[in-house]
Amino acid sequence: MANKISDERKKEIIEGFYQLSVQNGLENTSIAKIGKHLGMxxxxxxxxxxxxxxxxxxxxxHILDQYLMIYEPVIRELETKNYADPNTFVDSLFSRDWNMLFDDGVFYSCYSLIFRNDRIKKEYRLLHDKLRESLKDILDRDDNFAGKDTDLLAEQIFVVVEGAYYYLSMIDDENVYNRKLEAYKSQVYDLLRKYEVQHL
Structure with a gap:
């Protein structure tokens, strides 16, 4: 019971920290401000x-837990059949739900600390490794990927998605955004075709 209360309190603090960081910026969010915000x-x-x-x-x-939710539509599909529709797969990877799951400003503020803090750098490396591993797990569960180098494929797809996500966050023009988005999706479809993973 004590552990459950402790875990709930930790979650409350982290979520309060996140909310204040969204409002005021990570650098302006102190422990004192979190305490005032949460009434503790x-x-x-x-x-x-x-x-x-x-x-x-x-x-x-917490960022990792939120981001892993983006894979849920593909995982649900794999639970009912042994392959994932490529459109579901690619749409999940490039979904704007990423932006709703976590604030870009907080994400990149945390990320900037890797250049000054080895512990934070390690945490970010673990975050990216886990996202890639989760993507590989999805590929491995799909019968179309049997015998394929899913390590390399997951790495290549992840590089495209990460680069696209970073670049698209700077584009305000909706038409330009959509045009670039379709180009990045095409790159992933090309990788899938290269590995002959589309379900026929």
Whole structure:
């Protein structure tokens, strides 16, 4: 029971940290401000997260949990049949739900810390490794990928998606955005065709 309460309190603190970071920026969100926002003493927050670095590390884990949700439509499809429709697969990877799952400003503010903090750098490497591993797991569950180098395919797809996501976040013109988006989707379809993974 105590562990459950502890886990719920940690989750509450991380979500409060995230909400304030969205509103005020990561750099302007202190433990004192989180305490005021949540109506709890800063000492209680520091009981669970002794340093701001540990707090940010846990926020990155929260980012991962949110981002893994993007794969759910494909996983649901694989639970009912042994292959995933390529359109479902590609649409999930390039869904704008990514933006709704987590704020870009907070994501990149956390990311910028990898150049100054080895612990945060390790956390981000683990985050990206886990996203790639989850993508590989999806490919491995699809009968069309049997005998294929799913490690390399997952890596190639992930590079396209990550690069596209970064670049598209800077485009405001809807027509340009959609045109670029379709071009990036085509790159992934080309990779799928190269590996002969489309279900016929």
């Amino acid at each position: 003493p800063p000492s209680l927050i520091m009981h669970y997260f002794p340093t701001r670095e540990i707090l940010i590390s846990n926020l990155i884990s």
